[in-house]
Amino acid sequence: MSALLQCLSHTPLIGHVDPAQEVLDEVDAVIAKARARIAAFQPELVVLFAPDHYNGFFYDVMPSFCLGMAAHAIGDFGTLAGPLSVPKALAEACAADVLRAGVDAAVSYRMQVDHGFAQPLEQLLGGLDRCPVIPVFINSVAVPLPDFQRARLLGEAIGRFARSLDQRVLFLGSGGLSHQPPVPELAKVDARMTDRLMGSGRHLPQDEREARQQRVIAAARRFVADPHSLHPLNPEWDQQFLDLLTEGRLAQLDSLGNAELSALAGNSTHEVKTWVAAFAALTAFGPYHASERYYRPIPEWIAGFGALAAHPAP
Template sequence: MVVCASHSPLMHGRSDVGQVFRAGLDRVREDVRRFGPELVVFFGPDHRRAFTDTVPAITVVESAHGYGDWGTVEEAYRVPSDHARSLATALMAARFDVAVANRLPLDHGFGQTATQLFGSLSAVPILPVVINCVARPLPGLARVADLGRAVDAHVRTIGCRVLYVASGGLSHAPPSLAPTVQTLSEEQRRRLIETGLAAAAERIAPDWDERFLRLLGTGDLDQLARMDDDDIEVAGNGAHEVRTWVAAAAAGGVPVPTVAYEPVPEWITGMAVASAHG
């Protein structure tokens, strides 16, 4: 099974908007409950919290906890460290140069969607894979698609019921992800986003979002893989997080149709959830 979902830190405390997205997420959460995953492989981004000066292209996480930003929880993830180590070894053998991290603080790019789907960070075994979506040079979409396929090839040897999750995107351009911004306190991040809210809301690109979702829904990863950084940047610096969606879709090996989509200016993001049973 594959689930891809947008996140936005501005969702916290704003239950009056985004009802289409929320309803879609509710439907997917029930599908996940019925599926009953034995292992969740979670592809997500980092927003220059865990990684600041040095940003690996791909990181397999052996142990992690919630960063606690924007109202997200700080509890420990239930990471199956033996599976994480074996995955990292398999990816290296498949010619992916991966970093391996312990005690990694994962921010809302993981914690928000994980909590929405499972209720807590420790409810199910989660194996986080961090993809660099913010610090150029970025791994290309073809590369992250190959990453997803390599992850699935290894997970199949484990022999468990696996759920692939991606969190990120779609179109958005938060000022806190500007290339000139690297290390900020949480208060500085909040002020920067809140003061630039109106300008950031104007960067939502529904046409771009819908084209991306259409290709994902038809399973046309080859066409998606031909998109370069400039093709993505037109939808905002935060749109680079769709790398996580491409990795999860490739891992699942099936088209991933849209469950719900709506632009939410209050969250400065084109919000979508997509899901498929493999």
């Protein structure tokens, strides 16, 4: 029984709107070191906390949390497509434990995921199916949103389940930090987009999906030229958030409301709840030691881009 944690920002803009080569090399080195640590750990199970961007979860049914009993990636923005290697019986047992712990989480036997799940599996493990993985969706864009406390309690429940296993468990958190890409909001869109958000966007025609991706790419280019074209990045808040995780002060985030977080760091900053859930899961193994901290605001990727690792303290 042992555990390792890696949190990492994701971005669909890699290869589409990139920063200077020296920044790319810096990020690549961070990812390579994380990949090497994970390879040395040899995980037997991965628990991946990640969001969605209206590619798999819609307002026809929008859970705060959902555990995948089976899942496949759609391959948006050039990320890998195909099935994830989900151990169904183990995922079912995890979901049952989470409910017994008092956390209401949905389950899906047909979970559809996007780059938020696929990118960390590709970058850190080398593929979608290299290791058994339980995918855990945390709603980070569709109001009403779960708060930090609920995300923490979810992580703690999953961590206790993982601790009961005689396995090497890797916790991954994918997303954040401060950012606000052009994600549609139900209250502000026309009838056609409303229909997409209600569920018809689950199976977009290829030309429409490509047009959607090009809108994000164009928004990134505008943001580089004009940092006020979108909600600005907030490096100060990002560093404070990393401080709280590094020092194990997760519960201090409980008092930060969703509206306040959006105002501080952007509507999509709620993806950091995947990091909180992952760190909360690790606390089930006792006090932890955080390391390999990385942070850089990267406007080309519309992201305060970060990474942080941790393992149980000796």
